[in-house]
Amino acid sequence: MKSKNQLRQEIIHQRLQLSPAEVLEKSKQIQKKVCSHPTFLNAPVIYIYIDYRHEVSTRLIIETAWKLNKIVAAPKIIDGEMKFYQIHTFDDLATGTFGILEPLTNECISNNEGLMIMPGVVFDVNCHRIGYGKGFYDRYLKRYPTLDKLALAFDLQIVDQIETEPHDVNPQSVITESRIYYEKKE
Numbered sequence: 001m002k003s004k005n006q007l008r009q010e011i012i013h014q015r016l017q018l019s020p021a022e023v024l025e026k027s028k029q030i031q032k033k034v035c036s037h038p039t040f041l042n043a044p045v046i047y048i049y050i051d052y053r054h055e056v057s058t059r060l061i062i063e064t065a066w067k068l069n070k071i072v073a074a075p076k077i078i079d080g081e082m083k084f085y086q087i088h089t090f091d092d093l094a095t096g097t098f099g100i101l102e103p104l105t106n107e108c109i110s111n112n113e114g115l116m117i118m119p120g121v122v123f124d125v126n127c128h129r130i131g132y133g134k135g136f137y138d139r140y141l142k143r144y145p146t147l148d149k150l151a152l153a154f155d156l157q158i159v160d161q162i163e164t165e166p167h168d169v170n171p172q173s174v175i176t177e178s179r180i181y182y183e184k185k186e
Helices: 004-016 020-035 038-042 059-067 136-143
Strands: 045-048 071-078 081-086 093-095 101-103 115-118 122-124 148-152 173-175 180-182
Touching: 004 122, 020 059, 020 148, 020 173, 038 115, 038 148, 045 059, 059 071, 071 101, 071 136, 081 136, 115 136
Parallel strands: 045 071, 045 115, 115 148, 148 173
Antiparallel strands: 071 081, 093 101, 173 180
16 A cells, blocks of 8 residues: 555655546536535535635635625635634635635634535545645544534545544545545445
8 A cells, every 4th residue: 555645755756647628527526516505505504615726616605605695714824723714705815824825814714513624645446535634624523523524625635545543634525526425334
């Protein structure tokens, strides 16, 4: 089995080979599935990443959440810790840590109700996740364990099996352009 770092590097390289048109088309397919998913429709708060470097786009999901009068909160790194802040428009975002768009607002949202839509680099068919290696989502989700967790990925980001560690927090499902994977309880 390949190490987390090997897989991370390989998959990021493959993802960056996608053309902007491919990213957009595949993202649209994924976003449509998310916006009709019962977990999304029932969540009062949507905690959602802002896409970066050919990640699955989240724009349509955010716009749909606003239309449904949901609270939308995006992550910001402060003193090495990830927190989520409510955004009302895309103008509430500016380039921040790691060159990723982050909220300019001060409306910190933190509770155990809602849906976390998380990014990742690699997932396996059992919804185990390899992120970018900083542990921000694992630590955040340990503090808010009852949030529903859904991840977005392109098919090329799915492998049969990955290494897991006890501190890993996995999504309950991973949505790709071709299917939805569900967490298998060990």
